Amino acid sequence: MSAAVSFAPRRGWSFRQPSVIPGFGLTLGFTLTYFSLIILIPLLALAIRSAGLGPEGFWKAATDARVLGSLRVSFVTALIAAGVNVVFGTLIAWVLVRYRFPGRRIFDAIIDLPFALPTAVAGIALTAIYAPNGTIGALFAPLGWRIAYTPSGIVIAMIFIGLPFVVRTIQPILEEVSHEVEEASATLGASRFQTITRIILPSLTPAILTGFALAFARGVGEYGSIIFIAGNIPFVSEIAPLLIYIRLQEFNYVGATVIATVMLLLSFALLFVINLIQAWSRRRYGYGSN
Amino acid sequence: MEVRVQNVRKEFDRFPALHDVSLDIHSGELIALLGPSGSGKTTLLRLIAGLEMPTQGKIFFGDVDASEKSVQERNIGFVFQHYALFRHMTILENISFGLKVRPRSTRPPSGEIRRRAMELLDLVQLSGLEKRYPNQLSGGQRQRVALARALAIEPAVLLLDEPFGALDAQVRRELRKWLREIHDRTGHTTVFVTHDQEEALELSDRLCVMSQGKIEQVGTPDTVYDYPTSPFVFGFIGESSTLPVVVENNELWVGGRAIGLPAGDAKPGNARLFFRPHDVDLIEADASLAGVVTTARRVGGTRRVELEIGGAGHLVEVDLPFDHPAGEKTRLSFRPRRWKLFPAE
Numbered sequence: 152m153s154a155a156v157s158f159a160p161r162r163g164w165s166f167r168q169p170s171v172i173p174g175f176g177l178t179l180g181f182t183l184t185y186f187s188l189i190i191l192i193p194l195l196a197l198a199i200r201s202a203g204l205g206p207e208g209f210w211k212a213a214t215d216a217r218v219l220g221s222l223r224v225s226f227v228t229a230l231i232a233a234g235v236n237v238v239f240g241t242l243i244a245w246v247l248v249r250y251r252f253p254g255r256r257i258f259d260a261i262i263d264l265p266f267a268l269p270t271a272v273a274g275i276a277l278t279a280i281y282a283p284n285g286t287i288g289a290l291f292a293p294l295g296w297r298i299a300y301t302p303s304g305i306v307i308a309m310i311f312i313g314l315p316f317v318v319r320t321i322q323p324i325l326e327e328v329s330h331e332v333e334e335a336s337a338t339l340g341a342s343r344f345q346t347i348t349r350i351i352l353p354s355l356t357p358a359i360l361t362g363f364a365l366a367f368a369r370g371v372g373e374y375g376s377i378i379f380i381a382g383n384i385p386f387v388s389e390i391a392p393l394l395i396y397i398r399l400q401e402f403n404y405v406g407a408t409v410i411a412t413v414m415l416l417l418s419f420a421l422l423f424v425i426n427l428i429q430a431w432s433r434r435r436y437g438y439g440s441n
Numbered sequence: 442m443e444v445r446v447q448n449v450r451k452e453f454d455r456f457p458a459l460h461d462v463s464l465d466i467h468s469g470e471l472i473a474l475l476g477p478s479g480s481g482k483t484t485l486l487r488l489i490a491g492l493e494m495p496t497q498g499k500i501f502f503g504d505v506d507a508s509e510k511s512v513q514e515r516n517i518g519f520v521f522q523h524y525a526l527f528r529h530m531t532i533l534e535n536i537s538f539g540l541k542v543r544p545r546s547t548r549p550p551s552g553e554i555r556r557r558a559m560e561l562l563d564l565v566q567l568s569g570l571e572k573r574y575p576n577q578l579s580g581g582q583r584q585r586v587a588l589a590r591a592l593a594i595e596p597a598v599l600l601l602d603e604p605f606g607a608l609d610a611q612v613r614r615e616l617r618k619w620l621r622e623i624h625d626r627t628g629h630t631t632v633f634v635t636h637d638q639e640e641a642l643e644l645s646d647r648l649c650v651m652s653q654g655k656i657e658q659v660g661t662p663d664t665v666y667d668y669p670t671s672p673f674v675f676g677f678i679g680e681s682s683t684l685p686v687v688v689e690n691n692e693l694w695v696g697g698r699a700i701g702l703p704a705g706d707a708k709p710g711n712a713r714l715f716f717r718p719h720d721v722d723l724i725e726a727d728a729s730l731a732g733v734v735t736t737a738r739r740v741g742g743t744r745r746v747e748l749e750i751g752g753a754g755h756l757v758e759v760d761l762p763f764d765h766p767a768g769e770k771t772r773l774s775f776r777p778r779r780w781k782l783f784p785a786e
Contacts, residue, residue, distance in 0.1 A: 331525035334492055335587075337512045338519040339539035339594055349542070353529040 194415065201408040212409040220386040221394040222413065228302055228390070229370030232309030233317075236366045237359055240317025247318070248325045262319070265312050270375030277308055278380045300382030305390065308376040313366030320365065324358040325351075357433045364425040371418055442503050442597040442630050443468045444489060449498030451484055458484045460654045461498070466598075471624050471631045473641035476651035477677070482634045483602055485651070489632060490600050491515045502597055518591030518629070522603040524583040526575040532586050533558050533571035539594035561589040564623065581612040588620075592627065601633035605640065617644050638678050642666065650674050672783045675715045682757035684730075684750060685785060686714045693782075696751030701728030701776055711785035716777035718745060719760040723775045731774040732757070734767055748773060 204212060212218070247259055265273065281288040281298040288298050298304050328351060336346040352359075374392040381388045391414055398407035444466040451459040459481045466472055474482040487493045489500060491512040499508045507515055527535050537558040540549060549557070562568055565585040575583055584604060591599060604620070605613040621644055624631055635641050641648050642662045650657045650665060650673075658665055658674045669675040676683070687694040688709050693702045702714075732748035735756065739745075743760040746767055750757055759775055761767055 329523070329525065331521045331523060332527065334512075335519065335521060335525040335590075336527075336538070336542075338490060338492070338517055339542065339590065340513050340516070341538070341542040342513065345542045349538075350527055354527075356529070 197408055197411055197415070201405065201412040204405055204409065209409055212406055213413050217385050217389075218391075218394065218410055218413075221389045221391040221410070222417070224302060224305070224387070224389060225371055225391040225414070226417065228305040229309055229367050232306045232313055232370045233363050233367035235306070235310050236313045236317045237363050240314055240362060240366075241321055241355065241359060243314075244318050244321040244325055248322060262315050265315050270312065270373065271379065273311055274308060274376030274379030277311060277376065278304070281307060281380065299380050300384075300388065302381075302388050304380035304382065305377050305388060308380050309366075309370035309373060312373055312376060313369050316365035316369060317359075317362035320362040321355060321358045324355055328354050357429050360425055360429045360432070364422055364429075367425075368418060368422060371414065443501075444598055444630065444632075445501040446485070446489065447499045447501065449485075449488060449495045449500065451481075451488060451493065452496045458654055459488075462654075462656055464649060464656060464659065466630060466632060467647075468630055469628050470646045471621070471633070471644065472647045472649060473645035474632065474634045474649050474651060475636070475638060475641040475677075476657075477636060479653070480651040481654040482636075482651050486600050486602055486632060486634050489598065490517050490519050492519075516594065516597050518594060518596030518599040520584070520587045520591050520599075520601040520604050522606045524575070524580075524587045524607075526583055526586060526590070528575050530574075531571060532562065532567065532573050532575070532578070535575065535586055536561055536590045536593050539590065558589075558593060561593055564592070564626075565589045566619075579612075580608050581616055584608065584616065585619075588623070592629070596629065599629040599631040601631070603634050603636070605637075606635075613640070620644065642678070648678075650677060652677070667779075669715075669781065672713060672715065672786075675781060675783075680718050680758070681715055682718055682759070684714045684755055684757055686712050686782070688712050688782070695730060696753060698751075699728050700730050701726065702780065704782070707782050708784075713783045713785055714777075714780055715783065716780040718758045719743065720778045720780075721759050721775045722778055723761070723773065725774065726776075729774040729776050730757075731772065734769055734771045734773060737761075737767060737769065739763060746773070 201209060243262070247255065247262075278285075278299050280286050281304060283289065283292040283297060283299070285299070291298055296303070298307060332350060332354075333346055336350045337343075341349065372392065374390075374396075377390055378393055381390060381393075383389050383393055391410055395407045395410050398404075398410065446462060446464040446466075449459060449462050450457065462481070462485060464485075474485060476482045484493065488495055491507070491510060491514075495508060499506055501507060502515065527538065530538065533555070537554045540554045540557065548554075559568075559571065562571055565588060567582060567585055567589070570578065570582070575586065578586065584607075588601075588604075601620075605616055608616065617640060633644070642665075645662065647659060647661055648665050649659045652673050658670045660668075665674065666678055669678060672683070675681050684695065686700070688704045688707045688711075691704045692699050693704055693712075693714065694700065730748075730750055732750040734746045735749050737744055737746040740760075742763060744763045744765055744767070745758055745760050747756050747758055749755070759773070767773060
């Protein structure tokens with residue numbers, strides 16, 4: 152799940168790695184075939200299909216105002232949601248790791264529910280609650296803050312589905328941060344707050360980045376729960392995956408593939424950068440390598 | 442700084458880890474807390490540090506009652522067995538951490554912090570490694586960084602919890618000598634915990650031997666080794682052999698035979714005889730301890746044999762010159778040169 156990049160020192164380039172365990176050829180062959188069938192060929196087909204327009208046509212389709220609007224909505228809301236998830240996911244992971252309270256195990260199991268729940272169910276439930284006449288939406292409505300049917304609603308849905316990614320990546324690393332390090336910090340005169348900000352959070356950085364990347368990726372790709380709560384107003388709360396679906400219904404297959412390709416490239420670029428930062432910090436701080 | 446531990450008792454969930462322990466630590470001395478695991482030595486160290494709070498009793502730093510003070514207020518240096526370095530900081534950042542987290546009013550200027558950290562790095566002989574990260578150093582180097590980090594805050598007391606426990610034997614010996622040198626140079630009052638009696642004997646000015654949450658004996662290495670005050674200390678410090686004996690007519694008897702040792706002022710009745718395996722004379726006399734060799738093995742420059750004494754099957758160990766011809770079933774007789782009697786249990 153986490154895409155840790157590791158650079159082994161390379162002496163020349165060779166297919167065969169000396170190993171006592173046989174089956175290198177078989178496993179590599181299987182991996183490549185499987186990877187091609189499941190991921191590479193569909194993605195390649197997408198790229199080829201959209202390339203049928205030629206560079207000029209592609210550019211024109213990609214920079215269409217409505218397309219740009221939907222991409223902006225998708226990426227901005229996913230970034231905000233991932234940011235919120237990082238803050239509260241870290242907090243939840245902290246509580247789960249550090250404290251023992253009745254019901255902790257049940258609470259721990261509930262964290263995974265957004266993985267399992269059909270997203271449409273989540274979307275409908277969230278809409279019902281956050282709509283102006285819903286339980287929580289009614290509290291905000293008098294303040295003039297509409298949550299459902301606005302980008303705020305999109306962010307809420309993305310937070311819901313992205314939370315487990317953050318909690319589950321930070322939890323094991325937090326368990327690894329030894330109590331002794333905190334005690335060492337205290338004996339050196341650091342206050343509790345200084346220990347958290349200068350010792351604990353920095354050692355969690357790689358895990359937090361991974362969690363952020365996963366939550367972000369999940370948010371960008373989410374469709375089912377968002378379309379119920381978003382209101383889907385073009386330029387305001389229309390997400391890119393929905394626009395793809397709309398283009399398909401208009402039988403504009405090429406238009407759909409163009410949006411998909413742009414999303415793919417943007418997501419890939421962002422995730423790649425996050426992975427680089429993460430690999431760098433991992434190597435530097437030595438977590439996971441030691 | 443002088444540290445006084447006064448009638449301290451510590452319980453963990455009703456389980457007593459320390460019973461009514463009192464200990465005076467003199468200013469500037471290097472004292473070892475020595476004992477087997479579960480003896481309460483680490484608990485005592487953590488109580489002095491303020492990482493644990495006593496259930497009862499008080500701890501004084503000089504004339505000040507430190508019992509109610511937090512770890513941060515006590516200004517102690519603590520070195521952990523597994524280093525506990527901050528992995529995301531360079532060596533220099535690790536060492537200067539204690540100074541950097543001080544409130545603005547007492548924090549030295551950053552140039553001064555850097556200068557002091559570099560000075561300490563030099564003291565622990567790691568100059569040139571200030572930009573490295575902890576995981577780029579060996580275990581021995583990491584422990585030196587941990588010590589430099591603890592010294593940076595100019596602690597009132599330096600506390601070390603099994604500082605060499607995670608290192609291999611050779612590095613451990615090296616660091617031991619080096620720690621003694623640093624102590625002599627800086628003069629910090631130092632308390633260190635160890636279960637290694639050799640380390641404690643070699644390194645400390647005084648030892649405090651602990652067992653089952655109590656202090657058994659406190660004294661200089663010579664005193665503790667030569668005049669142990671309890672069977673536990675005799676058995677724990679150095680090699681020892683023990684044998685049940687009977688005191689009668691001011692003499693010691695084993696299996697109905699006088700062994701040629703005077704009883705001194707011991708009361709008549711059963712007792713336990715303790716002696717060191719290397720502190721014996723081989724003699725040909727009736728009044729001696731006689732036995733049959735059951736095993737013989739070479740230990741360094743000597744040959745250590747296990748003797749079965751009398752008919753009751755009591756085994757004792759005795760050191761012989763390495764070229765002594767004794768083998769299995771050889772009959773030997775000897776007399777301890779120095780010994781100690783304790784009442785039978």
